[in-house]
Amino acid sequence: MSRIVVLTPDPADPSYAGQWPGVLERLAEALATAGLTIEPTPWTDHVEDASGLSGYPVVLPLIVWGYHRDHRRWMQACETWAAAGVPMLNPAEVIAWNSDKAYLGRLAEKGVAVPPTIWVDGVTEADVDAAFDRFGTDRIIVKPRVSGGAWKTLRLSRGGRLADAPDGPAMIQPYLPSIETEGETSLLFFGGQLSHVVNKRPVxxxxxxxxxxxxxxxxxxxxxxxxxxxxxxxxxxxxxxxLYARIDMARGRGGEWLLMEAELIEPDFYLSSAPDGGQHFATAVKARL
Structure with a gap:
């Protein structure tokens, strides 16, 4: 069996200790159907030196949860992996730019429909007040440009105070009421082909x-x-x-689909919801060996 690497969280970060082993297990089960076995290793062990990743046919950054809290080191790691020619899938250059949600602005410039967005270097009360007026809404969303798992994401109502605002570059968008009624829909692609679709709704x-x-x-x-x-x-x-992509979208106020995220780094593939249990993913990985 071929052995491939899956990058995992920093062992010093307890935030996801109860979640990521289950995700790793599902990945291992899926990849085993294609004769592939997993070698897990923390991404933080390879920030400055990529030699520990050499000799493997594929390195998958699928569980690098928590990178958003140490973004400087993450960018350094991506640069190290790219320079060393690590067979990272998705490519190191891609997972670097995809870690900053400013990419949504670039996609919008290419005609992709995204929610109206105000980009700021640091969120202030004045920014929030201006956003309510500009969007013509009574509720907005404030989130860091570098984030994950709704980290430091706020939903604010007109007249409310800005508390626990994200530090540094951030984005402000109108709140989409459809999130509460229709939720968010994710399309999972492996090897450029649609695998499965999952709808996610809040309580x-x-x-x-x-x-x-x-x-x-x-x-x-x-x-x-x-x-x-x-x-x-x-x-x-x-x-x-x-190799893989999870495209998250929600309905705008007019019923149109809007891109919320293009997750190209460490998306949960929801393999338990995949009709084939993840064999499509395993086949896509094996095709790259």
Whole structure:
């Protein structure tokens, strides 16, 4: 069996200790169907020296959870891996730029539909007040440009105070009420082909759809009307050689699909919701060996 590397969280970071081993197990089970075995190693062990990743046919950065809290080292690691020619999939250059949500602005310039966004270097009360007026809404979302798992993401109502604002570069968007009623829909692509579709909804009173906030996930037999078109447009605009991609989208106020994220680093693939249990992913990995 071929051995491949899967990068895992910093062992000093306890935030995801109860979650990532289960994700690793699901990945291992899927890859085993293609005769592949996993060698897990923390990404933080290879920031300055990539020699520990040499000799492997593929390195997958699929569980590098927590990189957003140490973004400087993350960017250094990506540079190290790129310079050393590590067979990273997705490529090190891609997972570097994809770690900063400013890429959404670049995709918007290429015609991809994203929510209206104000980009700021640091969120102030004045920025928030201006956003309510500019968007013509009574609720907005504030989040860091570098984030993960809704980290430091705020939902603010007009007249409320800005508390616990994210430090550094951030983005402000109008809140999409459809998140509460229709949720967010994710299309999973492996080797450029659609694998499966998952709808994610928050529990009552919540706006975050992540599992840690009680999010409820349901597999869909096919993409909702119009969703696949936006996903394919997004991938065409990205125009990179991708092993995998998770395209997250939600409905705008007019019912149109809007790109929320193009997750190209460490997305949960929701393999338990995949009809084939992840064999499509395993086949895509094996095709790269």
């Amino acid at each position: 009552a009173g919540e706006f975050r759809i992540q599992v840690q906030f009680g999010g409820q996930y349901v597999s869909l037999p096919e993409p909702p009307a119009g969703a696949l078109a936006l996903a394919e447009q997004t991938l065409a605009a990205i125009d990179e050689d991708l």
